[in-house]
Amino acid sequence: MKREKGFTLIELVMVIVILGILAAVAMPKYVNMQDQAKSAAAKGVIGTVRAAIAIQYASSALSVNGNGTATFPTAAQLTATDGTGIFAENKMPDSPVVKTPANGLNSVDSTTVTGNNVIQDTDCDQLTAYVYNPDTGEIRFNNKDTDTITGKQWNQF
Numbered sequence: 001m002k003r004e005k006g007f008t009l010i011e012l013v014m015v016i017v018i019l020g021i022l023a024a025v026a027m028p029k030y031v032n033m034q035d036q037a038k039s040a041a042a043k044g045v046i047g048t049v050r051a052a053i054a055i056q057y058a059s060s061a062l063s064v065n066g067n068g069t070a071t072f073p074t075a076a077q078l079t080a081t082d083g084t085g086i087f088a089e090n091k092m093p094d095s096p097v098v099k100t101p102a103n104g105l106n107s108v109d110s111t112t113v114t115g116n117n118v119i120q121d122t123d124c125d126q127l128t129a130y131v132y133n134p135d136t137g138e139i140r141f142n143n144k145d146t147d148t149i150t151g152k153q154w155n156q157f
Contacts, residue, residue, distance in 0.1 A: 039149040041096040046141065046157050048093055049130070053078075053137050056086045072137040075110035078130075095129035097154045098143045103128045109142060110134050124155045131155070 053073060061070035073086055081090050094105035103109075107128040119131050124142045132139045143154035 035148045038096060039147050042141065042147070042154065042157060045093045045096055046139070049078075049139055050137075052086050053139060057137060072134050074134050075108040075132055078108050078132065079106065092130075095141055095143075097141050097145070097147075098126060098129045105129050108132045108139075119155070121153070121155065 056073040056077070057070050061068060077084065077086055079085070079092050083090055085092070087093070092106040092108070098105065108130045109123075109125075109128040110132045117133065119133060119138055119140050121144060123131050124140075124144050126142055126144070128142050130139055131142045141154040141157055146153055147157075
């Protein structure tokens with residue numbers, strides 16, 4: 001009697017079941033990694049933007065051409081692409097958390113907040129990537145969604 005070599009149906013089913021269990025365990029960890037990466041990217045981007053604003057503020061106080069008065073950059077200076085901006089490569093970083101705002105991923109709204117007012121939820125309309133107060137230098141993401149890692153709204157970063 002000649003014996004055929006190969007896998008039985010039971011063996012193949014067991015392999016598929018084991019692969020399914022491994023996939024079910026790995027998938028939530030992968031999704032959580034995506035959320036952690038998005039949260040870390042958001043913190044990095046907003047930190048970069050705030051650092052650039054602080055450097056511009058300090059630079060304006062030390063400027064030989066100016067009167068020594070420290071001023072925060074304008075929204076136009078933040079978004080300038082003609083070589084007069086304050087960011088490397090003359091481009092404000094794209095927001096990693098605002099989903100396709102009408103005015104672009106690196107757009108800034110500075111019209112809704114002025115004076116010593118703190119940026120509020122009502123100032124966030126998601127038409128721009130960032131909300132900026134040029135009088136105080138405060139800048140936030142223009143997004144009311146919640147970061148699943150920290151539990152905070154993106155506009156609270």
